[in-house]
Each structure stands twice: as C-alpha cells, then as structure tokens.
Amino acid sequence: EIVLTQSPATLSLSPGERATLSCRATQSVSSYLAWYQQKPGQAPRLLIYDASNRATGIPARFSGSGSGTDFTLTISSLEPEDFAVYYCQQRSNWPITFGPGTKVDIE
C-alpha cells in the first residue's frame, strides 16, 4: 500500500497570503495524484487531478505540481472560503489511498 504523508498538519495564514501544501508518497505514483478540499459538514471537492490539472470550475489560484513521490498544492492568494482541510490522494496503485490532510486555518 502506498502511504501518503502531508505537511504541515496545520497551516495558519491570513487572507491574501500564499499557501504551499506538501504531499509525499512512499513510492512513485507517477502523476496520478489528486487534491481535494473539504469544509466542515461537506463532502470533499476535487481541486486538482493528475498532479497539475484543475478540475472543472476550480479557480486559477489553485495549482498543483510534482511527480513521482513529491507533490505540492499552491493557493496563490487565500480567499476567505479557502480555509478548509486539504487531502491528497493517489490512484497509481490499489488500494486508493489518501493523505491525512492539512488544515489551513486563519491566523
């Protein structure tokens, strides 16, 4: 099973700041990595798939990069609605696995 680790666990920032979230895999997942945003009481929302492709309707301030074992989600300028938990997920190997999440909260 591929294990994903995310860092930091919590990121405290202010609106307008840049957020950089990291996801690392225990073995290569090629580019088969997705990012999700989850707000309290809601289902996760797909942001990025295949490492760098924005999902439909996702604002351009969200971008993804990386390949192999190291990936980054960047939010260029935080909007109030971006404060949430972010998960990475790999689909390279069965079983599908998710990272433990990074919480982006308001400083």
Place this chain on the structure above:
Amino acid sequence: QVLLQESGPGLVKPSETLSLTCTVSGGSINSHYWSWIRQPPGKGLEWIGCINSGITNYNPSLKSRVTISVDTSKSQFSLKLSSVTAADTAVYYCARGYRGSNYDYWGQGTLVTVSS
C-alpha cells in the same frame, strides 16, 4: 449535473451488516469507477472500494467484509459491510471516479453509527 445520493440505515448493531445504496442521476452508471469512501468522525478519508464494468476492487483492510455491486436498471450501486464494529462508525460517501479514480462527484454523505 450528476447527482449522487446515499441511502440506508443510520444505525446498525454490532456484528450485523451495514447496507447502503447510492442512486446516480444526471449521468450514466455504465461507465466510470463508482466508489465508496468513508470518514470516521473527526478523522481522514478511507477508500473502501469501487466497481467499474462489473469489476470490483476493495481495500485489503476491509476486503473480507465488503461487497460492492451495481444495478444498472435502477442507476444504483450498493455497499455491504459485514460483521461491523464500533470502528466502522463513519460518514459513508459514494463518489464517481473521473478518468479512473479522481473523484469529481460525491454524495452528501450519510452517517452510520454502529451501536447496540
């Protein structure tokens, strides 16, 4: 617009079988990976398994207890999880896999509590 809606009991007794159904509307169930994912209260996401063109894949940690099936005539797919314990208490989501297992559409989730 694709919509997914979970349905099933919100309370299951220990050792019994948890059964949920996901109804898909606004799109065909004859393609894509249809998956179940769960989230214990206050914790992260755990993939349970999926079905695509009749072929299933399950999380090895749950494989001995899980069955996922599809009823294309009703545009539904289902989850059965046997011999449940309190550790199976979670919000259960159904989701559609886009280009494999990128989950672009989700149900709103249903909380299933395992308790006597």
